[in-house]
Amino acid sequence: MNECSFIVRSNGSKRRSIINGKGKSNNKYNRILEAAVKVFAKKGFYQATISQIAKEAGVADGTIYLYFKNKDDILIQFFTYKTRQVFDLFRQEVDNAQNAAEKLRNLIRCHLAEFQRDRNMAIVYQAVTRQNDQLVRNEIREMTKLYLDIVAEIVEQGQAEGTIRKNLYLSLVKRFILGAVDEVINTWLRSGGKYDLVSMADPLIDLFIRGIGNPENSSNSQ
Amino acid sequence: MNECSFIVRSNGSKRRSIINGKGKSNNKYNRILEAAVKVFAKKGFYQATISQIAKEAGVADGTIYLYFKNKDDILIQFFTYKTRQVFDLFRQEVDNAQNAAEKLRNLIRCHLAEFQRDRNMAIVYQAVTRQNDQLVRNEIREMTKLYLDIVAEIVEQGQAEGTIRKNLYLSLVKRFILGAVDEVINTWLRSGGKYDLVSMADPLIDLFIRGIGNPENSSNSQ
Amino acid sequence: MNECSFIVRSNGSKRRSIINGKGKSNNKYNRILEAAVKVFAKKGFYQATISQIAKEAGVADGTIYLYFKNKDDILIQFFTYKTRQVFDLFRQEVDNAQNAAEKLRNLIRCHLAEFQRDRNMAIVYQAVTRQNDQLVRNEIREMTKLYLDIVAEIVEQGQAEGTIRKNLYLSLVKRFILGAVDEVINTWLRSGGKYDLVSMADPLIDLFIRGIGNPENSSNSQ
Amino acid sequence: MNECSFIVRSNGSKRRSIINGKGKSNNKYNRILEAAVKVFAKKGFYQATISQIAKEAGVADGTIYLYFKNKDDILIQFFTYKTRQVFDLFRQEVDNAQNAAEKLRNLIRCHLAEFQRDRNMAIVYQAVTRQNDQLVRNEIREMTKLYLDIVAEIVEQGQAEGTIRKNLYLSLVKRFILGAVDEVINTWLRSGGKYDLVSMADPLIDLFIRGIGNPENSSNSQ
DNA sequence: AATGAATGAGCGTTCATTCAT
DNA sequence: GATGAATGAACGCTCATTCAT
Numbered sequence: 001m002n003e004c005s006f007i008v009r010s011n012g013s014k015r016r017s018i019i020n021g022k023g024k025s026n027n028k029y030n031r032i033l034e035a036a037v038k039v040f041a042k043k044g045f046y047q048a049t050i051s052q053i054a055k056e057a058g059v060a061d062g063t064i065y066l067y068f069k070n071k072d073d074i075l076i077q078f079f080t081y082k083t084r085q086v087f088d089l090f091r092q093e094v095d096n097a098q099n100a101a102e103k104l105r106n107l108i109r110c111h112l113a114e115f116q117r118d119r120n121m122a123i124v125y126q127a128v129t130r131q132n133d134q135l136v137r138n139e140i141r142e143m144t145k146l147y148l149d150i151v152a153e154i155v156e157q158g159q160a161e162g163t164i165r166k167n168l169y170l171s172l173v174k175r176f177i178l179g180a181v182d183e184v185i186n187t188w189l190r191s192g193g194k195y196d197l198v199s200m201a202d203p204l205i206d207l208f209i210r211g212i213g214n215p216e217n218s219s220n221s222q
Numbered sequence: 223m224n225e226c227s228f229i230v231r232s233n234g235s236k237r238r239s240i241i242n243g244k245g246k247s248n249n250k251y252n253r254i255l256e257a258a259v260k261v262f263a264k265k266g267f268y269q270a271t272i273s274q275i276a277k278e279a280g281v282a283d284g285t286i287y288l289y290f291k292n293k294d295d296i297l298i299q300f301f302t303y304k305t306r307q308v309f310d311l312f313r314q315e316v317d318n319a320q321n322a323a324e325k326l327r328n329l330i331r332c333h334l335a336e337f338q339r340d341r342n343m344a345i346v347y348q349a350v351t352r353q354n355d356q357l358v359r360n361e362i363r364e365m366t367k368l369y370l371d372i373v374a375e376i377v378e379q380g381q382a383e384g385t386i387r388k389n390l391y392l393s394l395v396k397r398f399i400l401g402a403v404d405e406v407i408n409t410w411l412r413s414g415g416k417y418d419l420v421s422m423a424d425p426l427i428d429l430f431i432r433g434i435g436n437p438e439n440s441s442n443s444q
Numbered sequence: 445m446n447e448c449s450f451i452v453r454s455n456g457s458k459r460r461s462i463i464n465g466k467g468k469s470n471n472k473y474n475r476i477l478e479a480a481v482k483v484f485a486k487k488g489f490y491q492a493t494i495s496q497i498a499k500e501a502g503v504a505d506g507t508i509y510l511y512f513k514n515k516d517d518i519l520i521q522f523f524t525y526k527t528r529q530v531f532d533l534f535r536q537e538v539d540n541a542q543n544a545a546e547k548l549r550n551l552i553r554c555h556l557a558e559f560q561r562d563r564n565m566a567i568v569y570q571a572v573t574r575q576n577d578q579l580v581r582n583e584i585r586e587m588t589k590l591y592l593d594i595v596a597e598i599v600e601q602g603q604a605e606g607t608i609r610k611n612l613y614l615s616l617v618k619r620f621i622l623g624a625v626d627e628v629i630n631t632w633l634r635s636g637g638k639y640d641l642v643s644m645a646d647p648l649i650d651l652f653i654r655g656i657g658n659p660e661n662s663s664n665s666q
Numbered sequence: 667m668n669e670c671s672f673i674v675r676s677n678g679s680k681r682r683s684i685i686n687g688k689g690k691s692n693n694k695y696n697r698i699l700e701a702a703v704k705v706f707a708k709k710g711f712y713q714a715t716i717s718q719i720a721k722e723a724g725v726a727d728g729t730i731y732l733y734f735k736n737k738d739d740i741l742i743q744f745f746t747y748k749t750r751q752v753f754d755l756f757r758q759e760v761d762n763a764q765n766a767a768e769k770l771r772n773l774i775r776c777h778l779a780e781f782q783r784d785r786n787m788a789i790v791y792q793a794v795t796r797q798n799d800q801l802v803r804n805e806i807r808e809m810t811k812l813y814l815d816i817v818a819e820i821v822e823q824g825q826a827e828g829t830i831r832k833n834l835y836l837s838l839v840k841r842f843i844l845g846a847v848d849e850v851i852n853t854w855l856r857s858g859g860k861y862d863l864v865s866m867a868d869p870l871i872d873l874f875i876r877g878i879g880n881p882e883n884s885s886n887s888q
Numbered sequence: 889a890a891t892g893a894a895t896g897a898g899c900g901t902t903c904a905t906t907c908a909t
Numbered sequence: 910g911a912t913g914a915a916t917g918a919a920c921g922c923t924c925a926t927t928c929a930t
Contacts, residue, residue, distance in 0.1 A: 028893090044355055046268035050921060060895045062923075071921065123354050130352035130408060132345050133266060141412075155434065165436040169425045175409050176402045176429050183401020184394070186352060190363070203391045207398050211433030212377065214387040250910095272904060282912040284906080293904065472914090488799055490712035494900060504916045506902075515900065567798050574796035574852060576789050577710060585856075599878065609880040613869045619853050620846045620873050627845020628838070630796060634807070647835045651842050655877030656821065658831040694889095716925060726891040728927080737925065 029067045032057045033082065034120075036074045041123035045075055045135075072135055075128070079139035083125060086114050087146050094150055100158030104208070107150060108181055109201045115185050116197040126186055148174040177208055251289045254279045255304060258296045263342035266349060267297055294357055297350070301361035305347060308336050309368050316372055322380030326430070329372060330403055331423045337407050338419040348408055370396040386431075399430055473511045476501045477526065478564075480518045485567035489519055489579075516579055519572070523583035527569060530558050531590050538594055544602030548652070551594060552625055553645045559629050560641040570630055592618040608653075621652055695733045698723045699748060702740045707786035710793065711741055738801055741794070745805035749791060752780050753812050760816055766824030770874070773816060774847055775867045781851050782863040792852055814840040843874055 035057035039048040050071060054061045068074045093110040097103040115122040129140050151174045158164030184204060188197045257279035261270040272293060276283045290296045315332040319325040337344040351362050373396045380386030406426060410419045479501035483492040494515060498505045512518045537554040541547040559566040573584050595618045602608030628648060632641045701723035705714040716737060720727045734740045759776040763769040781788040795806050817840045824830030850870060854863045 041354060044268070044353060046266070049919085061921090062896065063894055065922070066893065126352045127354060130348045131266060132263060132349060132411070158434075163436055163439050164434050165432075168429075168434060172406070172422060172425050173429065173434055175405045176426065179403070179405020179408070180398045180401040183397045183404060186401070187397050189354070200394060203394050204398065207390075207395065207433065209433045209435035210387075211429065211431045211435075212380075212386050212390060212395055212398075213431035213433075214385055215437055217385050271902085276913095283904090284912055284914095285910085287905070288910070485798060488712070488797060490710070493898085505900090506917065507915055509901070510914065570796045571798060574792045575710060576707060576793060576855075602878075607880055607883050608878050609876075612873075612878060616850070616866065616869050617873065617878055619849045620870065623847070623849020623852070624842045624845040627841045627848060630845070631841050633798070644838060647838050648842065651834075651839065651877065653877045653879035654831075655873065655875045655879075656824075656830050656834060656839055657875035657877075658829055659881055661829050715923085720892095727925090728891055728893095729889085731926070732889070 028057075028059065028063070032059065032064055032067055033074065033078060037078055037082070037120045037124055040075070040078075040127075041120035044127060045124075075124075075136055076139065078121075078124065079128075079136050079143065083121065083139075083143060086118075086121070087143055089114065090147065090150060094154065100154050100161055100163055101205075101209075103154045103157070104151075104177075105201065105205055107154065108177075108205060109198055111181055112185065112197045112201055116188070116193070119189070119193055122185060123189055126182070126189065144178075147178060151177050180204060180208070250279075250281060250285070254281065254286055254289055255296065255299060259300060259304070259342045259346055262297070262300075262349075263345035267346075297346075297358055298361065300346065301350075301358050301365065305343065305361075305365060308343070309365055311336065312369065312372060316376065322376050322383055322385055323431075325376045325379070326373075326399075327423065327427055329376065330399075330427060331420055333403055334407065334419045334423055338410070338415070341411070341415055344407060345411055348404070348411065366400075369400060373399050402426060402430070472501075472503065472507070476503065476508055476511055477518065477522060481522055481526070481564045481568055484519070484522075484571075485564035488571060489568075519568075519580055520583065522565075522568065523572075523580050523587070527565065527583075527587060530562075530565070531587055533558065534591065534594060538598065544598050544605055544607055545649075545653075547598045547601070548595075548621075549645065549649055551598065552621075552649060553642055555625055556629065556641045556645055560632070560637070563633070563637055566629060567633055570626070570633065588622075591622060595621050624648060624652070694723075694725060694729070698725065698730055698733055699740065699744060703744060703748070703786045703790055706741070706744075706793075707789035711790075741790075741802055742805065744790065745794075745802045745809065749787065749805075749809060752784075752787070753809055755780065756813065756816060760820065766820050766827055766829055767875075769820045769823070770817075770843075771867065771871055773820065774843075774871060775864055777847055778851065778863045778867055782854070782859070785855070785859055788851060789855055792848070792855065810844075813844060817843050846870060846874070 032053065036048070036053045039052045039056055042048075043052070050061050050064055053074070054064055057064075064074075068077060090107055090110055093106040094103045097106045115125070128136055129144070152170060155164055155168065155170060155173055159166050159168075181204065184200050185197065188195070188200075254275065258270070258275045261274045261278055264270075265274070272283050272286055275296070276286055279286075286296075290299065312329055312332055315328040316325045319328045337347070350358055351366070374392060377386055377390065377392060377395055381388050381390075403426065406422050407419065410417070410422075476497065480492070480497045483496045483500055486492075487496070494505050494508055497518070498508055501508075508518075512521060534551055534554055537550040538547045541550045559569070572580055573588070596614060599608055599612065599614060599617055603610050603612075625648065628644050629641065632639070632644075698719065702714070702719045705718045705722055708714075709718070716727050716730055719740070720730055723730075730740075734743065756773055756776055759772040760769045763772045781791070794802055795810070818836060821830055821834065821836060821839055825832050825834075847870065850866050851863065854861070854866075
């Protein structure tokens with residue numbers, strides 16, 4: 001099963017405490033980070049102001065600088081710690097499954113579930129990964145690679161198992177899958193998150209595996 | 223054939239003249255728009271300054287306000303007129319083809335070709351379409367719809383032809399295709415545009431049609 | 445004669461125009477610089493605010509940044525151009541005289557006259573030259589050297605002429621003269637500039653030349 | 667002899683205890699004051715922060731406010747108590763000598779010795795006494811007066827003894843001496859304190875007494 | 889007494905926009 | 910039409926000071 005959102009929710013804040021090593025006052029660190037992501041989601045990074053974040057977090061402007069070096073650092077921390085957790089979770093979910101099909105299903109379900117659970121993260125993530133911005137370029141590259149590597153592993157395992165065909169342009173397949181999932185999330189966000197995102201997982205996987213072609217039509221076979 | 227970039231190049235400025243209806247000094251309007259897109263691509267919309275755009279266009283700061291209401295308006299015009307052209311072109315390319323497979327191939331090739339040809343447009347387009355920004359939300363929605371409608375048409379035609387299977391979740395299929403193409407472009411941009419983007423079209427279409435599954439494996443068939 | 449202040453006043457602003465090369469709008473450059481020196485004099489560099497300077501100059505805050513790179517730059521320009529003028533003037537005055545005694549008298553009179561004429565400059569100069577501050581350290585060092593070199597020349601010429609005794613620790617003599625003049629100015633500034641500073645020149649020179657010792661007292665001679 | 671620094675060192679802390687009247691935890695008061703002077707010397711008063719001082723003193727930021735009313739008060743206490751000690755010492759040294767020449771020599775030697783011994787004090791003293799600052803204006807005026815009065819006494823005694831000539835502009839002579847000593851210290855500080863400052867005392871006194879003029883030259887006599 | 893997290897007023901600086909020339 | 914100097918609101922950030930523990 002892939003009830004990954006439960007796992008995260010149960011010890012999310014605790015994990016952050018450990019990562020950050022600030023102990024008790026870590027509450028405020030998280031409150032600010034959460035508030036920042038909320039404001040970034042609403043306004044965009046450059047349109048968000050420290051005052052707005054401070055107000056949202058219920059602290060004074062100056063307090064933010066006790067926990068973050070500067071405005072940029074808030075976004076960097078978001079990627080370094082918060083988003084990282086999610087991607088680590090993806091790996092766990094994949095490792096919990098046996099065969100390629102199950103792995104792919106766990107990955108995509110977990111992906112959709114986590115982004116559905118934390119919409120603000122999803123919005124910021126979407127925005128920043130398409131920005132031509134030096135700010136978190138490295139963090140994004142690293143995280144994207146992490147994801148693509150998982151997909152590559154799954155595909156290779158599937159090829160070994162015989163469930164995935166062999167003549168594939170692997171680096172394209174990785175993008176093909178990530179891009180489609182990403183766009184499904186993007187559409188969901190733009191719709192205002194009205195419907196259940198996770199329910200998209202199975203139809204999407206079906207498209208990945210079987211494509212849209214009619215197998216009975218001879219011109220689609222090689 | 224789909225030498226769509228040639229078509230655009232041949233009468234691009236003329237079309238803009240007509241759209242803009244400024245006739246004579248329309249040269250400057252276009253110079254500013256081109257310069258703006260270049261600067262937006264490099265710095266991002268909010269990090270770009272009017273001064274930088276003016277300098278790039280070789281005009282005075284104040285001159286920009288003779289052609290555009292304000293900074294936001296530059297981006298809006300970019301979407302309303304410039305990007306619109308490209309999407310109109312997609313439609314032409316699709317209409318030039320007969321069957322669904324050919325239409326899809328023309329669409330994707332033209333999409334990749336145009337974005338490869340005008341990298342600055344591609345960068346700005348990528349950035350803005352993932353931004354949670356009121357600014358050009360309507361323009362983007364409209365343009366995305368235009369694209370998705372084309373895809374829907376193609377899929378439906380393919381289903382009528384028997385080349386595309388029937389049991390498909392159409393609105394998901396549209397995202398599936400747009401998302402994958404988008405991500406392929408995104409990856410290309412992040413790589414610095416080193417390789418030929420159009421060459422990705424055929425392998426990508428193959429993935430759309432046949433999926434990654436091994437058709438000889440019984441568990442992949444319905 | 446050493447009516448050096450007349451000379452400066454007559455073409456001061458013109459010279460700045462040339463130096464700055466800004467032509468007509470140079471008026472504002474000078475207004476800001478003058479205003480800044482006034483505010484620096486009253487509040488001290490770090491306590492002065494851009495707003496105060498702008499208000500004093502009768503311009504908007506932002507206007508200052510059209511003429512100066514930043515706050516530091518205002519002080520640097522003050523030293524590089526404005527104060528430099530004064531020291532160049534000292535050299536002129538000295539060169540106008542023939543013998544060492546006359547040169548020394550011209551130097552000190554001009555020094556006192558200029559600092560009396562432009563009290564704000566005097567205050568800022570006094571403050572900054574005693575600050576342990578990297579900001580204008582080089583400018584000060586250069587300017588001090590310029591002054592000390594003049595004194596050294598005078599002393600050496602006096603020794604050649606036979607009017608100044610030979611067994612002198614030259615580098616100490618330079619400080620001895622500069623320090624005394626400086627302190628006389630400092631006292632005058634602290635008194636609120638109530639009395640005529642130039643009238644101190646002759647008694648001061650008398651002290652430099654003859655010292656305070658009673659020459660008839662044998663224990664004072666070597 | 668004028669081993670004034672020895673005297674201070676031997677009962678310095680005890681005296682401070684008495685002055686402060688805090689007895690027991692007076693250690694911390696002194697540690698903070700010493701730390702503050704060190705930081706002021708390095709950064710300047712307005713560039714120094716309470717945090718830096720607290721860190722240097724090894725106490726918490728808030729602790730400083732148990733011993734000082736505010737940041738300004740630290741500087742005021744420095745002048746009221748710490749620097750005052752040094753000037754009291756000058757008086758002692760002068761009182762220990764018999765004739766004017768010896769008194770002047772003791773004063774200047776002690777002055778140079780003390781400022782050489784405590785460079786941070788010297789730096790702060792130099793900076794603040796040339797600042798046009800309300801903050802410690804009274805303290806400086808008082809202390810300067812104390813010094814000038816000593817010089818005045820010495821000169822008057824010398825005149826009575828016949829070792830110092832009578833036709834002197836006394837208030838100018840005082841500045842003349844203080845200024846020259848001050849500048850010698852200033853130069854030493856700017857050089858980085860590389861050489862022995864006290865060795866400047868005798869050549870400097872020689873300049874005070876005999877001046878730079880050649881007594882054999884008739885134009886130098888009155 | 890001692891701490892140091894929290895505060896928020898205040899500053900330097902930027903930049904979209906205006907308007908006199 | 911074209912200019913670019915001038916504007917001033919707005920923002921990121923600092924740091925003296927307070928106060929609950």
